[in-house]
Amino acid sequence: MKIKYQKSVHYSVRLAIQWILPFWLVACGGDESNGENTSESDGLVISVPTLSLLETPAANNTDGFARITFESSAATQCQLNGDAAFDCTSPLFLTDIGAGDQTLVIRTAESEPETAVTVQWTVANIFDAGHEDLVLTNQSPEPVEAYSWRGIVRINCDFSHSSYNDPIVYPGQENAAHLHRFYGNMLVDHMLTTESLLSSGDSSCQGGELNRSAYWVPALLAPLYDPDTGERALDADGEPAWQTVPAVVGNDEEAHEIFYYSAGIDDLSAIQPVPAGLRMIAGKATTQPEAPQDTSIVRWHCQSWESDDAENPQFSATIPECVAPDRVRMDIFFPSCWNGEDLDSADHQSHMAYPISEGGPNGTRCPESHPVAVVRPSYHYAFGVKPEVFDPVTQSSRGWRLASDMYAVTVSTPGGLSLHADWINGWHPQIMAALLDVCIKSGFDCHDGNLGNGLRLSGTQPGSQFEPEIINQGMGY
Template identity: 55%
Template sequence: MMKPNKSVALAWMITVAGCGGSDGSGGESEQPVLALKPATPTFSVKPDAIIYEPYTHIEFSADLAASYECQLDTDDKSGDITDCSSPMLLLPLAADSHRFKVWAVADNGARSNSAELSWQVASTFGADGSVHADLVRTSVMPSKADPASWRGIFRINCDFAHSSYHDPIVFPGQANAAHLHRFYGNTLVDETTDIDSLFTEGESSCQGNTLNRSAYWVPALLAPEYNPVTGEPLYDEQGELRWRVVPAVVGNDEQAHEIFYYSAGVDDLDAIQSIPVGMKIIAGNAKAGPGSEQDTAVVRWHCQSWGSSDAGNPRWSSTIPECVAPDRLRMDVFFPSCWNGTDLDSADHQSHLAYPQRGSGTQGMICPATHPVPIIRVSFHYAFGVTPDVYEPQSKSSRGWRLASDMYDVTQDSPGGISLHADWMNAWHPEVLQTVLDGCIREGLDCHDGNLANGFRLTGTRPGSQTEPPIINMGMGY
C-alpha cells in the first residue's frame, strides 16, 4: 500500500481498511475512503456595508460541501448555529450592526473554517442622515387619547388594492378557493403570498407604502342590483339575483377616514409588545349564521347616525342594520391581542392568540395565563355609503345587503353580515411598528393620519390595481 505524501496528508484524513479480510484470509478488501475537509465558503451575493431595508439576501458555496451551518449576530459558537442552505433571506433585521457566519460541512462531518460578513442596517429615521422615502417630516404633535376609550392609538388610511377569490392564510397555494375578498395593503397579495414575499416585494395601498407591506382583507360586502327606472330586482341568465360590491369609504387622506387602528387592548401600556413579523391572525367566524351570532365585542355593525361608542352609547348589531340614505353603515373588527409567546400561526389561525379579560380588583384588562404576552391590538373600521347605486329602492336603505361569506339565505328576518371576519398578516417595518408602540400607544396618544409622534408621519395612500372579478354564486365563489 502506498503511503500518502505528508503534504497531502495535511489536507486529507485517510481511513484505510486492512489489505486482507478481517480474518486474515485474504478476502476482498474495502476501498479506501477519503474524508475531505470542505473549502471555506465564498459569497456570491451579500449585503452592502450599509443597507436601508430590514432584510437581505445572501448566497454562498463551497467545494466538497454536503451541507452548511449558519450563525447570525452572536459570537458564541456553542449556540444559535443552525442548519442552513443557499440562497438565504434574512428577515427581519433590526436597525443595528449585524454579523453572519457560515461553515461548510462534508459528508463525513468534517467542517470548514467559517466565512464571515458584517454590515449595518440604517435607521429608517435617518440616523446616518438619510430619511426613508416613505416618511414625511411634521411639526404636528398628537394629543392625548381618551382613557375611557382607546388608551393609546395609531390610525392609518388605506386605499382599496384589489379583489379576488384567494386567501393566502386559509387556502395557501390554492387559486380561487375562497369567497370574494377585498384586499388592502400589499398590492401583490394572492394565493401564493407568504411572509418572505409579503415583507420584501410589492408596494402598499396604505399610508407608509413599503414601511407597511402588511396584508389586510375582508369578505366583500354585496348589494342586490335593481333596475334604475323601475326599481325591480335584476336577475342573471340562471334566474339568480345579480349583485354588486358596496365599496368602503377609504383612501381619502383629506377626509382622514382611518380604517385600520393599532391600539392597546390591556391597561398596562408598558407591558405591551410589538407584533412579530410574519404573524397571521383571523378575527371573527366566517361560518357564523343565524342562531350563532357573534359577540359584538369582536365584530359588529352599526349605522353612523346611531352615534355608537363603547364609553357612552354601546349600541351595536351582530347583523347588518337597515341604515337609510344618506347614512353610512359602519363595521368594526377587533383582533385578539394576547399571544402565547411562541407561535406566529396555528391550525385554526386563531388559537395562538386570545382576547384580553378583566382581571381582579384594580388590574383592569389583562391577558389570560394561557396567552400571557400582550401585543399591539389590530382593528379594522370601515364605513359604507348608503347611496342610490347600492341601496334598496323602496326603503332607500341597506336592506338586503350581505357578505360574500354569508352561507345562509338573507331575508328581513335573517339579515346579512353574521359571518363578519377579517384576516391580517404582519409585514410592518419592525422599527416603525416599534415606534408606533413606543411613541403613540405607550404614551397614551391619539395618533391620526399616520403621525408617529416623533416628528415624522407616514406618506399618503395609493391605489393598487383595483381589480374587480365577477361576482360568482353571491360572492361565495367557484
Template identity: 35%
Template sequence: MRPSPQRLPALLLGTALLATALGVGSLASAGDSGEAPAAAVTHTGHAMAVSTQGSGDDPDGDGYIPAVPQVTGVTPSTNTPPPRYFHEFQANCSVTHTAADDPIVYPGQPGKSHDHTFMGNTSTDAGSTTSSLYGGTTTCKAPADASGYWMPSLYKGDRKILPVGPQTIYYKAGVTDYTSVRPFPKGLRFVVGDPMQSADQFRHHRGFVEGWECGDSYFNTDIPTSCPDRADVQLNIRFQAPSCWDGTYLDTPDHKSHMAYPVVKPGTNDNVCPADHPVALPMIEFKMAFPVNGDMSQVHLASGRGYSFHYDFFNAWEERTLKAMVDHCIVGGLQCDARGYDQTHPEAGAALDTDYRLP
C-alpha cells in the same frame, strides 16, 4: 415541535366535533380555515377543516409556521402604568383590489375562497408569502406598511360595494399595561372572527365593538334592512382582533390558536395576556365604512349574512418603522394618526416625517 394534544384539543377531535364545539371567541374555532383533503364541514360555500396545503411559508403543509426566533421566557405583565385614555395609532389603508383568494386560509389556491376586498399591499393574492409582501407597494399612508389586510366583499344584490378612501385600521393596546406591548413579528398572520358563527356568537364575540351601524342604529348583529337615505350615512362596522401571542408560531392550522384575547386579572379590572399566550402585541381594530344606504334588504357579505363578518391580517411592516410607531404611540400613551402624531400632545412630536417615513 408541535403543540401537545392538551394545547389544541379541537384539532385532534376532528372537524365534525369542532364545528359543534365552537365557542364565542374560542381559540379552537377553525373559522375560515383551509380545506382538508379528508372530510370537512361545509357551510355557505366554506370549508371547515384543520389541515392545509403545502405552499409558500409552509412547505410541508402542516399548518404550523414557527417564528424565528421564538419569544420565550415572557411572563404576562400585571403592571398598572399611569392611566392614559389612549394608546394607539392608525394605519390608514385604501382598497387595492378584490379576488376570491386567501393566502392564509387557502395558500397557493387561487379562486378557492369567497370574494375578498383587499387593502394595503397591492400584490396580495393566493400565492402571497412573507417575502413577496415585505417591501412591496402599498396603499397605506405609511410606505413601510406592506401588510395585507382583507375581509369578505360586501354586495348590494350583485353589485360589489367597496369602501372609498383610506379606511381606519387601529393598532391599540389590548392589555392594561400598554407599556408591555411590542411590535408584531415579521410574517405573523391570523384570522379574526368566524364566517361560520351564529348571530348570537357574533354579538358575544370578544372582538365585537358596536356591530353594524348606520345612522342612529347600533349594535346590529346583522346588516340593517334599511338605513337613512342621506349623503352623510354609510354602513359601518368595527371589530377587534386578539392581541396576545404564544411567541412560538406565526400561524397555526386554524389560523387562530397562536393568538388569544386578553383576560381579566382576578380581583381587578385589568386586562392581561393569558399565561399560554404571554406576549402582548398591538390589538388591531378594523373600522370599515361602506358607501351604501337606503334600502339595504339586498346587502350581504360574500361570506353570507352580516354576522359572518371576519377579516385577515398578514404582517409585512418594515420592522424599524413599526417599532417606532408602537413605542411612540402605544407604549407612549398617545392617540396618533398614521404619522404617529397626537394633536392633543404636539409636544411629543411625531414618529414619522411628513412623507410618513422614518426621519
C-alpha cells in the same frame, strides 16, 4: 493543524475556514471525499466540507429583512449577532433586522473539520436616512381621551384589489375562497409568502413600502336593481345580481381611518412589537344565525347611532338597516396575545388569544397560554348608504350581505353574521417599534399616520382596484 484564510465575496465579507482533524484515512488509492475538498499530506487524506456564499445583503441598506443564499456540502447552522445558533438552509430569509451593524455566521454543523463563513452588513436608522415614505410634520398627537383608547395609531388606506384568493386559509390555491377585498400590499395573491410580502410590492396604505402589511375582508354586497323599473336585476345566468358596496377609503376630504393599531391590555409597558410575518384571523367565517358572534370582537352599527363602548354600546351582530344618507359601520378587533412561538397555526387562530379581564385598574392581561402581548390591529370601515346601493323601497341597507354569509339572508335574518378579517404583518420593524414606543406606550392618539416624532407616513395610493365578476353571491367557484 489550523488553516485560516480570507477572500472577498461581493463586498467586505470575511470568510474564515478552520480545519480540525477528526479522522485519518490511509491513502491506498481511491477518492472518498464525496464532493468535499481534500488535502493530502504524508500519506493522509483530509476531507474538508465546502461552504460558499452566492447572495448577500447590500453592505449598507435600510431593509428590515435580509436574504442570503449559499451552497454547502454539509448541514449548516446560522448565528446572527451572537444570538443562539439555529439550523438553517439556503435560501435564508431573516426578518425583524434592527438598525446597526449585523453579523451572520454560517458554519457546517456536525461535520469535522468545520467550515464557516461570516457575512457583515449595516442597516441604517430610517429616521435619519431620509426615507421617501416618511414626511416631516409639525403636528403633534394629542393624548388619548379618558375612558377611550389607551394609545392608538390610525392608518389610512385606499382599496387595492379584489379576488377569490385567501393566502392564509388557501395558500397556493387560486380562486378557492369567497370574494375578498384587499388593502395594503398591492401584490397579495394566493402565492403570497412572508418573503414576498416583506421584500416586494408597494402599498395602498400610508407608509408605502414601510407598510407592506396585507389586510383583507370579505366583500360587502348589495342587491342590484334595475334603475328604471326598480325591479331586481338578473345576472347572465338568470340569477339575482349583486354589486360590491365600496368602503369610504382613499379620500382625504372624508374620514377614512380604517386600520387602527392600539393597546389590548392595561400594562402598556408589557406590549411588544408584532413579529414580521405574523398571521391572524379575527372573527369566524362559518358563523350561522343560531350562534351569532360576540360584538366585542366583530360588530356592525349605523353611524347615526353614535355608538361608543364606554357610554353608548349599541352594536349589532348583523348588518342594520341604516337609512340614507347614513353609513353602515363595521368594527373588527384582532387578538393581541401571542403564544410567543408560532407565526401561524393549523386553524390560523389558536396561536393567538384575546386578553382576559380580572377587574381592577390593571385587570386586562394576557392568559398564561398566550403570554406575549403585542400591538393590536383593528379594522373600522364605513359604507355609504347611497342610491346606487340602497334598497329602492326603504332607501336603506336592507338586503346587504357578506360574500362569506353561507345562509339565506332575509329581512328577519340579516346578513353580516360571518364578519371576519385577515392580516399579515409586513411593517418595517423600525416603524412598528415607533408605533408602539412613541404613540401607544405614551398614550397618544396618533392620527393619519403621525408617528409622534416629527414624522408621518406617506399618503395612500390606489392599487389596481380590479373587481372580478360576482359569482354565487360572492361565495365563489
